Amino acid sequence: MTLAAGAAAFARGAWPPAAHAAEGGEVHGISAFGDLKYPADFTHFEYVDPDAPKGGVFSQIGPGIQYNQSFLTFNSLNSYILRGDAAQGMELTFASLMARSSDEPDAMYGFAARSVQISEDRTQYRFAMRPQARFHDGSPLTAHDVAFSLATLKEKGHPIIAQLLRDLEGAEAVNDATVLVRFAPKRARDVPLFAASLPIFSRTFYAGRKFDETTLEAPLGSGAYKVGRFEPGRFIEYERVKDWWGEAVPAIKGTSNFDHVRFEYYRDRDVGFEGFTAKSYLFREEFTSRTWATRYDFPAIKDGRVKREVLPDDTPSGAQGWFINTRRDRFKDPRVREAMIDAFDFEWTNKNIMYGSYERTQSVFQNSDMMARGKPSPEELALLEPFRGKVSDEVFGEPFVPPVSDGSGQDRALLRKASQLLREAGWTVKDGKRVDAKGEHLKIEFLLEEPSFQPHHMPYIKNLATLGIDATLRIVDPVQFRARRDDYDFDVAIQRFNFSSTPGDSLRTFFTSQAAAIKGSQNLSGMADPVIDALVEKVIGADSRAALNTACRALDRVIRAGRYWVPQWYKATHWIAYWDVFGRPPKKPRYSRGVPETWWYDVEKAAKVERAG
Numbered sequence: 001m002t003l004a005a006g007a008a009a010f011a012r013g014a015w016p017p018a019a020h021a022a023e024g025g026e027v028h029g030i031s032a033f034g035d036l037k038y039p040a041d042f043t044h045f046e047y048v049d050p051d052a053p054k055g056g057v058f059s060q061i062g063p064g065i066q067y068n069q070s071f072l073t074f075n076s077l078n079s080y081i082l083r084g085d086a087a088q089g090m091e092l093t094f095a096s097l098m099a100r101s102s103d104e105p106d107a108m109y110g111f112a113a114r115s116v117q118i119s120e121d122r123t124q125y126r127f128a129m130r131p132q133a134r135f136h137d138g139s140p141l142t143a144h145d146v147a148f149s150l151a152t153l154k155e156k157g158h159p160i161i162a163q164l165l166r167d168l169e170g171a172e173a174v175n176d177a178t179v180l181v182r183f184a185p186k187r188a189r190d191v192p193l194f195a196a197s198l199p200i201f202s203r204t205f206y207a208g209r210k211f212d213e214t215t216l217e218a219p220l221g222s223g224a225y226k227v228g229r230f231e232p233g234r235f236i237e238y239e240r241v242k243d244w245w246g247e248a249v250p251a252i253k254g255t256s257n258f259d260h261v262r263f264e265y266y267r268d269r270d271v272g273f274e275g276f277t278a279k280s281y282l283f284r285e286e287f288t289s290r291t292w293a294t295r296y297d298f299p300a301i302k303d304g305r306v307k308r309e310v311l312p313d314d315t316p317s318g319a320q321g322w323f324i325n326t327r328r329d330r331f332k333d334p335r336v337r338e339a340m341i342d343a344f345d346f347e348w349t350n351k352n353i354m355y356g357s358y359e360r361t362q363s364v365f366q367n368s369d370m371m372a373r374g375k376p377s378p379e380e381l382a383l384l385e386p387f388r389g390k391v392s393d394e395v396f397g398e399p400f401v402p403p404v405s406d407g408s409g410q411d412r413a414l415l416r417k418a419s420q421l422l423r424e425a426g427w428t429v430k431d432g433k434r435v436d437a438k439g440e441h442l443k444i445e446f447l448l449e450e451p452s453f454q455p456h457h458m459p460y461i462k463n464l465a466t467l468g469i470d471a472t473l474r475i476v477d478p479v480q481f482r483a484r485r486d487d488y489d490f491d492v493a494i495q496r497f498n499f500s501s502t503p504g505d506s507l508r509t510f511f512t513s514q515a516a517a518i519k520g521s522q523n524l525s526g527m528a529d530p531v532i533d534a535l536v537e538k539v540i541g542a543d544s545r546a547a548l549n550t551a552c553r554a555l556d557r558v559i560r561a562g563r564y565w566v567p568q569w570y571k572a573t574h575w576i577a578y579w580d581v582f583g584r585p586p587k588k589p590r591y592s593r594g595v596p597e598t599w600w601y602d603v604e605k606a607a608k609v610e611r612a613g
Contacts, residue, residue, distance in 0.1 A: 026115040026128065030098065030196065031107040032189050032502045033545060038101065038109065038250075047103055047589040048254030048598045054240065056581070056601020059262035059281035061272055062088035063593075067158040072267055072449060072478040073233040076214035080157050080199065082486065082520045084214030085479060087236045088263045092256075093221030094199030097127055097146065099251040102589030102597075105501035108196055109251040112141055112222070113179075116196075125181045125192055126174075132245045135202050135222045143179035147171040148203035150181065150195060156212040159520045160509050161198070167191045167505070188540040190504030224256035237262045254585075257600035269452040279579060279613075283595065286575040288452060289354040296577065304580065305609045311574040314590050316368035318498025320361055322446065322566040323524040325491055327516075330442060335425040337563040339418035340444075341402055343463040344566050348409040353455050358569035362401050363556050364510075367572050368501065370552035372399040372560070383538055383554040387531045392561045400560040402567050409459055410466065418467055427468075434468035444471040447490040449481035456568075486520040494568075495524050501591065502548065507536045511559065525564040532558055581606040 028040045044050040065071055068078075070085040079086030098108035098116075110116075113127035133141035150171040153161050167187035172180050183191055201211075205220040218227035224246065225238035238261045246252050264281045266272035273291055276284045277298045286292045300306040324331050324340065331337060346360050363371040375397055376384060384395060394400060405411040427434045427442050434442035444464065446457055457473045464471040476484070484490050499506060509515050512533050515523040535555040542548035574593055583602040588594050 025117045027118065028115055029101075029107055029109040030116060030118070030125075030192060031104065032193065032504065033543075035104075036107050036109075037104050038107075042109075042250050044250055044253040045101060045103065045589075047585055047587045047594065049583075049585045049600075050254045052254050052257045052583070052585075052598075052600040053603075054257050054600070055259050056603070056606070057260045057262065058258040058283060058582075058596040058599065058601070059260075059264060060283040060285070060596070061266060061281065062263045063285045063287075064088075066091070067160060068482070070478045070482065073265055074236065075232050075479070076216065077218055077227060078211075078213070078215055080153060080161065081212050081214075082158050083212070085482060087230065089225075089236065089238055089261065090227075091199065091223075092225040092238050092261060093219070093223045093227060094201070095133065095141065095222040095246060096197050096199060098193075098196040099249075100197065101251070102592040102594065105591070106190070106193060108193055111246065111249060111251055112146075112200055113196075121185065122192075123169075123183050123185055123187070125183070125196075127179050127181065127196075129177050129179065130245075130249070131177065133222065134245045135205075135220050136226050136241060137220060139202065139204065140176070141200060141202075141222050142176040143173035144176065145200050145203050146179040146181075147173045148206075149198065149201045152201065152206070152211050153198055159518050160522065163509050163515065163518060163521065164191065164194050164505050168195055186541075188505035188508075189542070190500075190502065190506070190540075194505065224252070225261060228260065233265055235262060235264050255597045257598075258596060259601075261596060269450070276577070282581060283578045284576070285593070286577060289357040292357070292575050293355040300579070300613075301577075303612060305612055306577055307580050308575075308577045311576060311588060311593065313367075313572050313574050315592070316370065316498050316501060317361070317366040317570040317572060318496070319364040319366060319565065319567070320496035320570060321494070321568040322492045323495045324564060324566070325488060325493075325524065325526060326528075326564065327488055327526040328491065330436075331491070333425040334563045335421040336427070336442075337566075339421040339425075339467065340464070341563060341566050342414045342418035342421070343467060343469075344402075344460050345405045345407070345409050345411060345414075345463065346402065346567075346569065347405045347407040349456060349459065350569065351407060352409070354569070358571050360402055360404075361567040361570045362560070363399075364497075364559055365499065365503075365552055365556055366570055369549050370499075370503070370556065372553040372556040374398065376554070376557065377550065379550045380554045380557070383535065383551060384557070387534070387558075391531050391558055394561045395557045399557045400563070410463060415463065415466060422467065429468045432468055433470065442469050443491075444469055445491045446471065446473045447481065447484060447493045448473060448475045449478050451475055453494065485524070488519075488524070488526065492566075493524060495522075495565075497522060502545070503552065504540050507539055507555075511555075512536055527559070527562065527564055529558070529562065532562075579609060581609055 029036045068086045069088050074085050074087040076084030076086045079090040095112040097113040099111040101107045112133045114130045115128045117126040129143055154165040167184040169182040202220045224244055228237040228239040230236035240259045269288055324337050350358050365371045461471040510522045511527050513528040515521040516526045516528045538551040542551050582599045584599045
């Protein structure tokens with residue numbers, strides 16, 4: 001069915017009687033398995049200060065990106081399509097139907113919608129809109145805008161969004177105050193949560209504009225912030241909306257406390273660090289171990305104007321590594337890919353380049369209960385047995401773990417093993433080079449957009465050369481990197497991803513055959529294995545957290561057996577540093593940094609720092 005099927009579809013579905021829930025079946029929040037920490041009458045999340053003062057500035061180099069956003073530059077304010085490199089932080093300018101709780105695995109509570117009624121078959125979600133919701137020009141935000149937004153994102157949004165909405169059948173405005181969102185009967189468990197988290201656009205604003213074009217015109221938003229000053233590729237500021245309609249919403253109260261939130265862009269990490277020491281921006285999450293270990297000794301650290309902390313990170317760390325493009329013939333044999341894994345000396349790299357700060361990544365669900373360990377449990381075997389003979393026997397034993405080297409930087413035993421694997425795969429040595437039966441050289445180009453990773457590549461490339469592999473590093477500008485990445489025009493590229501504690505439909509964009517064929521998907525390696533596809537569906541269909549963890553572990557075993565990536569490293573902490581001008585609640589939310597969402601500008605601290613400087 002189309003997304004604009006009309007209000008007649010509202011009659012479908014069975015609705016629970018009023019006795020089963022308050023307010024005629026309406027609930028104030030949703031989660032994957034129905035568990036909610038906060039009651040219907042909650043006034044704010046416990047990890048915020050509801051009376052936090054408003055004002056001041058928060059500035060940082062953005063720690064994360066979504067969809068078409070870039071860490072290094074921007075040339076567009078449209079962050080929900082494939083084209084262009086969008087500015088970080090654009091999500092601050094939009095409201096969504098519901099807002100996530102950061103101290104629960106996946107719970108969401110009313111934002112632009114005050115409540116939702118869910119049909120007994122869970123295919124229909126009837127959202128009741130808040131009458132006070134407004135766009136920044138004062139026009140009302142209605143159910144019609146929600147229906148328009150979901151239809152537009154499914155049809156014209158970034159491929160990742162479109163794929164995650166594939167089980168969205170339609171959205172219709174019953175009236176200005178009620179929107180009915182319909183999902184396929186066997187929809188993925190987290191699709192309603194994803195739909196409820198998406199931005200709500202003004203259908204009036206886009207009546208005369210094309211949604212799927214890059215633009216530096218700020219869209220009409222409805223969130224706590226609107227676009228302020230910006231210079232493409234240098235910085236963008238967001239201004240807090242005064243007398244904003246959502247300020248007292250329980251799921252929002254105590255957040256969005258800064259008058260200005262600013263994102264800075266630096267092409268070079270070292271230059272970015274110098275900008276922090278000069279107070280060009282106020283908050284920094286450190287991602288370079290060398291800098292964390294050796295450079296936080298500048299005067300403002302010594303006299304206390306800058307604070308440095310390590311915060312726990314309880315979210316699944318996911319995967320980071322060199323992902324190998326199996327769409328290319330020379331990488332189709334898993335023995336070639338395993339040889340590439342054996343050639344990387346993590347122990348030497350961690351000690352000599354990263355100051356021993358990291359642990360080795362093994363799993364796509366690293367640092368979580370979803371990670372496979374030891375031999376399969378009986379429950380895992382029940383999922384895996386139907387695929388015996390279709391997957392490696394390794395799947396039924398201990399999961400694959402990257403080898404531990406002797407730390408010399410050139411472990412001879414591992415290189416001999418890698419050489420043997422290459423020979424078995426048909427790659428022999430001729431005149432010092434690995435060649436196949438046709439005499440073609442085994443070449444690998446590492447594609448990179450950020451020079452700070454160059455030191456990690458060079459010893460790895462040296463080991464590959466020892467094996468006779470012609471390996472090179474190509475550093476390109478961010479725009480070219482995104483274009484080549486989206487088109488899968490690379491041999492090997494670095495990717496880092498992590499999942500929520502309740503992954504579902506998002507797994508399809510990373511691991512499935514369908515995603516492998518979609519331009520701009522997250523499936524960089526091109527995994528196209530029917531067994532992986534089937535296990536992803538088992539994860540999506542899990543009806544309890546125990547069943548979810550079991551299915552994820554089974555999936556993890558099969559992915560790791562495929563040797564699709566050269567695992568890199570992770571740490572279960574946030575390294576943060578900040579000029580001491582902030583206040584914050586005593587409790588950090590478990591599943592996020594909480595910065596800048598729950599922090600605020602402390603005028604007295606700022607004055608003290610100013611006097612000391």
